[in-house]
Amino acid sequence: MAYFQIDKLVKYFGGLAAVNGVSFEVGQGEIFGLIGPNGSGKTTTFNMISGYHRPTSGRVLFQGREIHQLPTHKICHLGIGRTFQVVKPLGRMTVLDNVIAAAYSRTNSHHKAKEEALKTIDFCGLMPVKDVLAKALPIAGRKRLEITRAMATRPELLLLDETAAGLNPSELVEAIDLIRKIRANGTTIVIIEHIMHVIMTISDRIHAINFGQTIAEGTPKEVAANQAVIEAYLGTDYA
Amino acid sequence: MKKSLPPLVFVALLAGLPLIMKDNYYLHLMILFLMWVVIGSAWNLIAGYTGQVSFGDAAFFGCGAYTAGLLATHLGVSTWWGLALGGFTAIAVGLPFGWICFRMRGAYFALATLALNEVLRHGATIAEDFTGGMVGILIMPSFMSKIPYYYIALALAVASLASLQWVVRSKPGYYFVSIREDQDAAESLGVNTHLYKMLSLAYAAFWTGMAGALYMNYMGFIDPNVVFSLHDISIMAILVGIVGGVGTVYGPAVGAFVMVAVQELFRSGFFGLFKWLGAVSGSASLVKVAEVLTQAHVLGFGILVVVVILVLPNGIVGDWPKIRKRVFRLDAGA
Amino acid sequence: MDVFLQTLVAGILKGGLYALIGIGMTLIMGVMGIINLAHGQLMMLAMYVTFVLSTMGVDPYFALLIAMPLLFLLGVAIQKFLLNPLIKADTILPENQVLMTVGIGMVLTEIVRFIFSSDYKYITTTYSNQTFYFGNISFSSALTIAFVIAITFTVAMFFFLIKTDLGRSIRATAQDKDAATLMGVNTGRITVITFGLGSGLVAAAGCLLAPVYYIFPDLGGPFTAKAFIITILGGLGSTVGAIFGGVTLGLAESMGATYFGMEYEDIIGLTIFVLVLLFLPGGFKRLTKI
Numbered sequence: 001m002a003y004f005q006i007d008k009l010v011k012y013f014g015g016l017a018a019v020n021g022v023s024f025e026v027g028q029g030e031i032f033g034l035i036g037p038n039g040s041g042k043t044t045t046f047n048m049i050s051g052y053h054r055p056t057s058g059r060v061l062f063q064g065r066e067i068h069q070l071p072t073h074k075i076c077h078l079g080i081g082r083t084f085q086v087v088k089p090l091g092r093m094t095v096l097d098n099v100i101a102a103a104y105s106r107t108n109s110h111h112k113a114k115e116e117a118l119k120t121i122d123f124c125g126l127m128p129v130k131d132v133l134a135k136a137l138p139i140a141g142r143k144r145l146e147i148t149r150a151m152a153t154r155p156e157l158l159l160l161d162e163t164a165a166g167l168n169p170s171e172l173v174e175a176i177d178l179i180r181k182i183r184a185n186g187t188t189i190v191i192i193e194h195i196m197h198v199i200m201t202i203s204d205r206i207h208a209i210n211f212g213q214t215i216a217e218g219t220p221k222e223v224a225a226n227q228a229v230i231e232a233y234l235g236t237d238y239a
Numbered sequence: 240m241k242k243s244l245p246p247l248v249f250v251a252l253l254a255g256l257p258l259i260m261k262d263n264y265y266l267h268l269m270i271l272f273l274m275w276v277v278i279g280s281a282w283n284l285i286a287g288y289t290g291q292v293s294f295g296d297a298a299f300f301g302c303g304a305y306t307a308g309l310l311a312t313h314l315g316v317s318t319w320w321g322l323a324l325g326g327f328t329a330i331a332v333g334l335p336f337g338w339i340c341f342r343m344r345g346a347y348f349a350l351a352t353l354a355l356n357e358v359l360r361h362g363a364t365i366a367e368d369f370t371g372g373m374v375g376i377l378i379m380p381s382f383m384s385k386i387p388y389y390y391i392a393l394a395l396a397v398a399s400l401a402s403l404q405w406v407v408r409s410k411p412g413y414y415f416v417s418i419r420e421d422q423d424a425a426e427s428l429g430v431n432t433h434l435y436k437m438l439s440l441a442y443a444a445f446w447t448g449m450a451g452a453l454y455m456n457y458m459g460f461i462d463p464n465v466v467f468s469l470h471d472i473s474i475m476a477i478l479v480g481i482v483g484g485v486g487t488v489y490g491p492a493v494g495a496f497v498m499v500a501v502q503e504l505f506r507s508g509f510f511g512l513f514k515w516l517g518a519v520s521g522s523a524s525l526v527k528v529a530e531v532l533t534q535a536h537v538l539g540f541g542i543l544v545v546v547v548i549l550v551l552p553n554g555i556v557g558d559w560p561k562i563r564k565r566v567f568r569l570d571a572g573a
Numbered sequence: 574m575d576v577f578l579q580t581l582v583a584g585i586l587k588g589g590l591y592a593l594i595g596i597g598m599t600l601i602m603g604v605m606g607i608i609n610l611a612h613g614q615l616m617m618l619a620m621y622v623t624f625v626l627s628t629m630g631v632d633p634y635f636a637l638l639i640a641m642p643l644l645f646l647l648g649v650a651i652q653k654f655l656l657n658p659l660i661k662a663d664t665i666l667p668e669n670q671v672l673m674t675v676g677i678g679m680v681l682t683e684i685v686r687f688i689f690s691s692d693y694k695y696i697t698t699t700y701s702n703q704t705f706y707f708g709n710i711s712f713s714s715a716l717t718i719a720f721v722i723a724i725t726f727t728v729a730m731f732f733f734l735i736k737t738d739l740g741r742s743i744r745a746t747a748q749d750k751d752a753a754t755l756m757g758v759n760t761g762r763i764t765v766i767t768f769g770l771g772s773g774l775v776a777a778a779g780c781l782l783a784p785v786y787y788i789f790p791d792l793g794g795p796f797t798a799k800a801f802i803i804t805i806l807g808g809l810g811s812t813v814g815a816i817f818g819g820v821t822l823g824l825a826e827s828m829g830a831t832y833f834g835m836e837y838e839d840i841i842g843l844t845i846f847v848l849v850l851l852f853l854p855g856g857f858k859r860l861t862k863i
Contacts, residue, residue: 071426076429088423090417093416104410105429
């Protein structure tokens with residue numbers, strides 16, 4: 001029984017198959033990368049895992065349990081957290097309140113929620129801005145807030161959707177550090193990323209998809225050398 | 240403790256008011272004001288805090304009012320039982336109401352609540368055997384003096400504000416605002432958004448229903464066009480909230496005061512000021528102005544609504560820094 | 574059978590007029606996403622304009638040529654000075670715009686009441702009570718003319734939106750305001766023009782209705798409600814949908830009045846409204862993609 005697996009996931013939007021039979025397994029404690037050109041179905045896959053879309057067919061299993069029919073908030077309670085590609089800050093709440101709202105998923109006490117929130121904010125390095133309104137944060141701060149919020153729900157599996165997009169080089173280094181820290185803390189990670197430097201550096205294994213189907217899986221080195229992957233990203237001239 | 244001092248002082252002042260203010264006219268206005276505090280604050284929770292802007296709160300008000308009235312006409316029981324039960328019947332109506340409306344978002348949701356409001360209004364008119372139809376319900380008031388009603392209204396208003404204060408600072412409070420800010424993000428953080436939207440609706444329905452029951456008891460007469468009124472109840476509730484400031488605990492209380500005062504101001508021709516001026520100065524044109532003002536009071540009210548929305552989009556409490564700056568020429572604080 | 578056919582005819586004729594009322598609103602809602610709760614009041618205003626002109630000897634059908642541009646300009650002014658400023662304001666709830674239209678509706682109603690009082694006014698023309706017969710079924714002349722003119726306008730609107738540049742700009746703004754701006758569409762101007770167009774169209778409906786209905790300040794409310802039902806039935810921004818919605822509502826009201834009783838007229842419309850919101854969100858448009 002794999003720690004986390006998706007099994008022949010398919011999603012049709014009208015006549016278009018956004019995801020067409022993708023399967024992979026993730027081991028506990030892994031950092032598992034998901035790559036593919038724009039429109040290849042990565043975020044749709046995440047949406048199916050976290051319950052925003054029902055798969056047309058296929059299954060999602062977490063610790064042996066089928067979760068693809070569950071509503072999103074239940075999936076969060078089961079221990080799967082996610083960030084969004086287009087960040088969704090709770091704009092008119094402060095950073096602290098954003099994270100308290102997330103921490104409430106594990107407790108009913110304001111005191112405990114605040115405590116947990118402050119701990120998570122400290123862990124993720126947002127202490128200096130904890131009282132700033134979320135909508136006043138620049139993009140790097142918002143991306144970090146996405147991660148912090150998800151972390152406050154104490155996930156066992158964290159889905160990161162392009163958390164590095166829009167960051168400058170020094171912010172990228174910090175983001176990579178944070179992701180490593182999260183894994184060291186015991187959270188399994190599945191990460192979608194376009195920035196090759198990031199995903200190749202931190203992933204243990206990578207799964208590549210294009211047009212909703214698997215084209216390669218393996219270690220970063222293996223996938224980088226794979227014919228189909230190169231074709232998908234750079235075109236047939238470079239293959 | 241320090242923070243709750245000003246409100247407590249205020250409540251004490253309000254409690255002592257009937258001792259100094261004996262005029263029934265002003266007591267009546269105060270009772271209306273207190274009733275609108277309850278309705279406005281209830282709407283504020285579902286709209287200002289949870290972001291679901293309901294255009295149909297009269298549905299709950301009417302339910303509460305009719306519960307009280309029908310208890311009397313059908314069961315021969317005192318209408319005061321309506322205060323206890325009105326809130327719950329409103330919730331009972333509110334749940335299917337919410338189940339239908341929450342499937343939609345934004346403008347569609349608002350329209351759906353408006354439509355359901357109207358369905359209830361027409362329904363109450365058509366179901367003559369049950370509700371008395373257009374004839375309405377008439378009861379004997381329990382008290383001759385307005386003072387008992389004043390204190391009941393005051394108790395209701397204080398209770399509703401206290402409960403709002405408590406809810407806003409609790410877990411549901413955080414969840415409501417997160418739904419308003421980004422419903423999808425809230426779901427991903429473990430918030431059962433459907434459940435919490437229903438909870439906020441139930442809260443709003445409960446308090447608005449109680450206000451309706453109070454209205455039945457106080458006014459002694461209701462009919463479908465009064466208590467299910469789109470303009471006089473549903474939209475007034477929205478105005479109270481928006482003028483005062485949504486998403487703040489005391490905003491609607493301020494809004495209630497302003498709207499009741501302004502409505503009365505126009506209706507009475509600036510409390511008879513121009514009439515008095517005309518009488519005193521013997522000027523016929525001033526008297527004419529007074530007449531015109533009283534006739535056109537709804538117009539004046541409408542113009543005021545338009546102006547306030549343009550100038551203070553976040554309400555009096557919400558735009559307070561802006562007001563301080565402009566009116567008092569103070570800097571908007573550090 | 575005759576009763577049924579008669580009811581059917583009455584419903585369809587009414588439906589044409591309703592389509593004209595609905596098309597203005599569906600444009601406004603589709604393009605700007607705001608609920609215009611003053612729509613019926615704009616129609617009411619047009620009816621009073623028609624009334625005043627009729628006292629001066631102008632036939633209602635000519636009044637069309639005056640009332641439509643007049644209301645168009647009013648609509649433009651309302652959008653430009655009262656509604657556009659609200660779009661920019663940063664508020665917690667976006668519903669301020671809707672409330673503003675409530676205020677505007679109130680002001681329009683009260684101004685009219687002030688000038689004309691609440692008395693019912695009538696316009697009688699030679700054709701107000703005229704009917705002609707097709708077999709055993711009577712057709713109200715005025716409503717039939719109204720139907721023809723209404724459908725003409727609606728079809729013209731349809732081609733305007735599809736074939737002309739301005740029409741395409743309007744549709745673009747309705748689909749995605751930001752994208753349209755990036756494509757060079759002056760969306761500020763478009764919203765203003767659209768509100769004007771919507772007002773002009775509902776003004777036409779008012780002129781056409783005036784000969785056969787009674788005129789009073791408070792008639793705005795019920796007609797605004799009808800406009801919503803038609804808009805939701807037909808789908809936001811869809812001209813064909815407005816025709817479908819209008820005729821459906823007209824038929825439902827007609828059938829309801831004949832077979833259930835006059836007092837059920839309004840509640841039928843509302844029930845349809847709720848049912849469509851529940852089971853066919855997006856309206857008729859979703860079925861046809863126009």
